[in-house]
Amino acid sequence: MLEIAILGLLNESPMHGYELRKRLSTLLGGLRAISYGSLYPTLRRLSEAGWITEEEPLDPAAAGVARSRRGKRVYRLTAEGKEHLSELLAEVGPDAFEDEGFGARLAFFAQTRADIRLKVLEGRRRRVEEQRDGLRSAMTRTGERLDRYTRQLHEHGLESSDREVRWLTELIEQERTHYS
Numbered sequence: 819m820l821e822i823a824i825l826g827l828l829n830e831s832p833m834h835g836y837e838l839r840k841r842l843s844t845l846l847g848g849l850r851a852i853s854y855g856s857l858y859p860t861l862r863r864l865s866e867a868g869w870i871t872e873e874e875p876l877d878p879a880a881a882g883v884a885r886s887r888r889g890k891r892v893y894r895l896t897a898e899g900k901e902h903l904s905e906l907l908a909e910v911g912p913d914a915f916e917d918e919g920f921g922a923r924l925a926f927f928a929q930t931r932a933d934i935r936l937k938v939l940e941g942r943r944r945r946v947e948e949q950r951d952g953l954r955s956a957m958t959r960t961g962e963r964l965d966r967y968t969r970q971l972h973e974h975g976l977e978s979s980d981r982e983v984r985w986l987t988e989l990i991e992q993e994r995t996h997y998s
Contacts, residue, residue: 819913819922820852820860825895825903826926828870834890835861845925861893869899903929910937915945932997939993943986950979 820842827833827841835857842852864870873892895903907930913919920942927935957964957972964972 819918820856821864822903822906822922822926824857824860824864825869825899825906826922826929828893828895829900829903829929832873832892832894834892836890838893846921864899865893867898867902868896869902870895907931908934910934910941912941914938915941932993936990936993936997939986939990943983943990946979946982946986950976950983953979 823842823846824838827838827845833841835854838861839852839854839857842857846852861870861872865872871894873894907923907926914923915938920938923930923938930938953972953975957969957976
């Protein structure tokens, strides 16, 4: 998820680590807090793979900046990185349907082929329907043994699942209509 998000953002424009972390937090919202402890090792791994480049900061003294101020490394997507991003966005597996994976994929749907978008949406809808059916089944089995607060929590989960299934169905229909 983090790899797709980083490569997707760098595909839009080069940026330094702080800016990248800020954009990732905005992009992924409540899905996941991005720490520097996960960001920089991922950037290093992407750089070692040749998918991004790291431009060393200018010498602060030469740039007229006080010595105590550290320069910022700028990260750029390479041609190999663009190709790798396309490959990642074209993969349609179980991780693309889970909450984190789906959120990252959805954020870069504009960079994803229409047939792949449709497969991801359909897979996500199946996953949410399975979760909803499991919750319904659990509520039926436990029935009266649930206290009213737990029951309300389960009902809220069912309502949320129903809303997501409707939303996904609308997106699927739009994809089919727009790209048929």
